[in-house]
Amino acid sequence: MAQFDTVRTAGVTGARAAQIDEGLRAHMNKVYGTMSVGMLITALAAWAISGLASTTDPSQAAAQISATTYLTDFGVAIYASPLKWLIMFAPLIFVFGMGAMMNKMSAATAQLVFYAFATVMGLSLSSIFLVYTSTSIAQVFLITAIAFAGLSLYGYTTKKDLSGWGTFLMMGLIGIIVASIVNIFLGSPAIMFAVSVLGVLIFAGLTAYDTQNIKNTYIQMAMHGDQEWLGKAAIMGALSLYLDFINMFMMLLSLFGNRE
Template sequence: MYGSDQQTNYGQPFAQPQYQQQGYAYAGAATPTMTMNGQTVYSFERARHTSTTQAYGEMTLGLLLTALVAVITQVTGALDRFLMTTGMMGWIGLAVVQVVIAVMLGVRIQTMKVATARTMFYVYAALTGFTLASIFEAYSLPSIGIALGLCVAFFFVLTMISLTTKKDMLKAGPILMVALLVLLVGEIILMFIAPSHTTLMVTAALGLIIFAGLTMYDAQQTRAMFDMAEQSGDTQMIQRISIICALNLYLDFVNMFLYLLQLFGSNDD
């Protein structure tokens, strides 16, 4: 079980905005009103694009930090020394800290200071990098590179599809979360009653499908949350949303990468 295999259920604190077409009484007043509305729509779309870009930017920085910490940890042997000192309790402690950070961000993001939330996100990313250093011992560098390249490609395609399609993926959120919970419980049970390479491949394939759906869901939810926050004009809330959305997208990416590594990874040097 992976330390980052936790997709927190943040819920939907912001409902999707409802837009109503403006009515015009007469043609003489229509021209200036339409101009004003055009400027408003342009400003709104530009703000939404900027906010969405910020969320993906935060996610990217978190991933880069994770990669950097993982490489440094592997080179220095810090994880091996940590586990020799703490044993299994060390793994459990790291997992608990990561879960606590994710849950706190999800529950208290609306009242938390932006700087605090951002710091917690990057601490989470660093801890994930520390634990992910173990993949260098389990898989060869070419396998890790292939899995990472596939993950980047899949994530980009899924994001583009979700942000351009008219299909509402937000309705699939609860189903995907239940499927993820069932998968995690099933992985733990199968690890004891039917441990095999086939079982590992099947659960990895199912996990990949679920997180592909969650990637599309989180992409649309990110846009919906920004829509509502930007209408309210609360800049602090927009900053908070960018962080929580970055965490959601970060978790999607990391878990997709891990499942791809299980499917296509090899320990052959």
């Protein structure tokens, strides 16, 4: 695994080392910038779609979900019809498809696909504005942002090799995905609580792990002169950190969010 110090210990010194250092900073800025744009697209899409799906005007109501809130015809279609299953699993299908097609995409196409994925994720998450109060959503988002920043900074700066975490974290991730799917049908509060607690820990670990992996991947490519993949690597890095943030946010919201 290529560590940042490898740039200097492998005979890469002077101007070349400085060039890689500068390139790494630009690469990480692109990763975080792309991720941030994706987060903004998701938030705007979720807010806009929830607004179209719900109303406080009884004359426009197709179904009632609380004393003062109703679903519109659009809301019934995406939240209370079989279409909801497609919307629920669409982001997962999108991620697998994007990973499979990455070799055939240009960096510009990959970026557009990522933003399309962020929009689909916004559709999938739009129901949180009907389930949780706006205040609790904002509070949990702030908590997640602070935790994410600290964990990502740790992953970027630590000298410890985090590659050993990968297998454990992937096994844990598969476990909570399976448990979450099973619990869709069981509806067990105990399983939901356990998944949320474990999910926070797993995605916290993945944030640090993925950050270090993004950094090391750049160094490997830069040292071997592999410029073709650098643009795509930034998009895939942004996708990894985006998923870490979104999932950690959802797990924390499940634990601490105030329901409407």
